[in-house]
Amino acid sequence: MTTRSVIFIAxxxxxxxxxxxxxxxxxxxxxxxxxxxxxKHLESIGKAGARQAVKTRIISGTSLVxxxxxxxxxxxxxxxxxxxxxxxxxxMSFRSPVYPQEEFAFNGSSFIAAFVTPGVRxxxxxxxMMQGVIFQQGLMGGALSSAWPLLSxxxxxVKVEYAGTKKxxxxxxxxxxxIPKAGTELQISLFFxxxxxxxxxxxxxxxxxxxxxxRSYGNVQERESRYKLVEEFSEFKEEAGxxxxxxxxxxxxxxxxxxTFLAEWTLVLNKFVxxxxxxxNSFNISAPKD
Numbered sequence: 001m002t003t004r005s006v007i008f009i010a011x012x013x014x015x016x017x018x019x020x021x022x023x024x025x026x027x028x029x030x031x032x033x034x035x036x037x038x039x040k041h042l043e044s045i046g047k048a049g050a051r052q053a054v055k056t057r058i059i060s061g062t063s064l065v066x067x068x069x070x071x072x073x074x075x076x077x078x079x080x081x082x083x084x085x086x087x088x089x090x091x092m093s094f095r096s097p098v099y100p101q102e103e104f105a106f107n108g109s110s111f112i113a114a115f116v117t118p119g120v121r122x123x124x125x126x127x128x129m130m131q132g133v134i135f136q137q138g139l140m141g142g143a144l145s146s147a148w149p150l151l152s153x154x155x156x157x158v159k160v161e162y163a164g165t166k167k168x169x170x171x172x173x174x175x176x177x178x179i180p181k182a183g184t185e186l187q188i189s190l191f192f193x194x195x196x197x198x199x200x201x202x203x204x205x206x207x208x209x210x211x212x213x214x215r216s217y218g219n220v221q222e223r224e225s226r227y228k229l230v231e232e233f234s235e236f237k238e239e240a241g242x243x244x245x246x247x248x249x250x251x252x253x254x255x256x257x258x259x260t261f262l263a264e265w266t267l268v269l270n271k272f273v274x275x276x277x278x279x280x281n282s283f284n285i286s287a288p289k290d
Contacts, residue, residue, distance in 0.1 A: 034160040037174055038150050040197035045143055050241030054274045056084045057146055061246075061269040063092040065099065068262040075099055079267045081248075083146040086138060087283045092265065102265070104128055106135040106147070107283040114285050123261045124252045127227055133184045134204060134229075142199050142233050144244055144269075149178075150190075150199075157181045165194065168201060198236055198243070204229040208256075225256035239272040246270065 045051060063079035077094035089105040102122060103114040111132040113125030121129065134140050137158070138147030149156045163175040173191040185208075191201035208225040229252050233245035248267040254260065 032162050032174070034162045034176060037162060037176060037192060037197060038153055038160070041150060041192055041199060044193075044196050044198045044243060046242040051151065054146065054240065054242060056082075056275055056278050057144070058082050058273040058276055058278065059144060059269050060271045061267055063094065063268075064266045065092070065094060065102075066264050066266075068264070069260055079269075081141055081144055081267075081269070082278055082282060083141070083144075084278050084280075084283075086147045087280070088135060088138060088141060088145050088147040089283055089285070090141060092267070103285050104135060104140065105283045105285045106138075107280075111135040112285055123254060124229075124250070124263070124265075127229065127252065127254070131184070131186055131204070131206065133180055133182075133186065137178075137180060139178070139188070139202060140231070141248070142202060142231060142245070144233075144248065163189070166191070171200075173200065198233075198245075200233050200245075202231040223257050226254070227256075228253045240274050244272070 042048075042051065059081040061079055063077050064074065066074040073096075075094035075096040077092060077096075079092045080089070081091075082089040085108070087106060087108050089103075091101070091103040091105075093101050099116060099122070101114070101116060102125065104125070105112060105114075111128070113121055113128045116122045116125065128134060128140075137156070138145060138149045142148060143150075149158065153160065158181060159179040161177040161179070163177050165172050166175045167173075168191060172194045174194060174197070176190040176192065178188040178190055185206055187203075187205040189203045190199060191203070192198060193200050204227075206227040208227075210222045210224045230250070232249040232251070233247070234249075235246040236243050237246050238244075246269045248269060249264060250267075251262075251264040253262045
């Protein structure tokens with residue numbers, strides 16, 4: 001073999017290596033595509049075999065809620081996340097008589113947010129009841145849940161669009177617009193780490209325009225209502241071949257004619273159990289009894 005042949009083979013090998021290790025591929029015009037980003041994101045979770053091997057998930061840890069608007073306060077407790085295929089449950093308990101729990105579940109056909117106290121839902125629970133698509137689509141909880149739609153996006157009746165990069169809290173992230181074809185008033189954006197393609201943030205926004213027309217009730221303040229729900233994921237570590245976040249933060253804010261609301265929930269996850277049978281009744285939650 002000639003020296004020139006050796007150099008050619010070596011150059012070809014290095015080129016192939018560079019292509020295979022490219023963080024995210026792009027189209028001919030330099031634009032990143034949604035399928036490329038999703039594929040890289042799935043790789044960031046784990047190999048296909050590892051992802052497919054996990055059928056059920058039970059994840060637990062501690063929870064902390066902080067209410068930023070009046071009445072302010074905070075409470076600590078425990079949390080559990082459970083999922084089985086499209087079924088998904090998020091539960092939190094707190095050592096507080098006025099806010100003892102928060103529980104959301106989708107049983108595969110219907111979603112419910114449990115009452116915090118008899119007959120009363122929290123602001124977050126009320127919002128999620130109005131926007132059932134969040135749980136129905138498997139979005140809540142991100143890659144922590146087996147219901148995460150990007151695990152099988154080809155089976156979902158949705159449209160995804162790559163929206164470029166965006167700087168969030170000083171970090172450059174890839175943004176993916178998530179648009180259910182059934183229609184929703186929500187604007188949904190998924191954000192991924194620029195280097196690793198790990199899913200680190202989801203934003204849900206809803207704007208309800210101010211009421212117009214009948215002004216017979218002069219004492220009703222006419223103004224638009226704004227809702228924003230943000231999920232943040234961090235502290236990624238490997239669990240049984242899957243790289244998953246171990247800190248999960250939820251922030252919900254509302255600015256309406258009834259006033260403003262802002263609270264955040266921080267879940268620190270320290271126990272991951274996979275492929276254990278889950279009682280299917282767990283996904284059929286109900287409000288606490290009197």
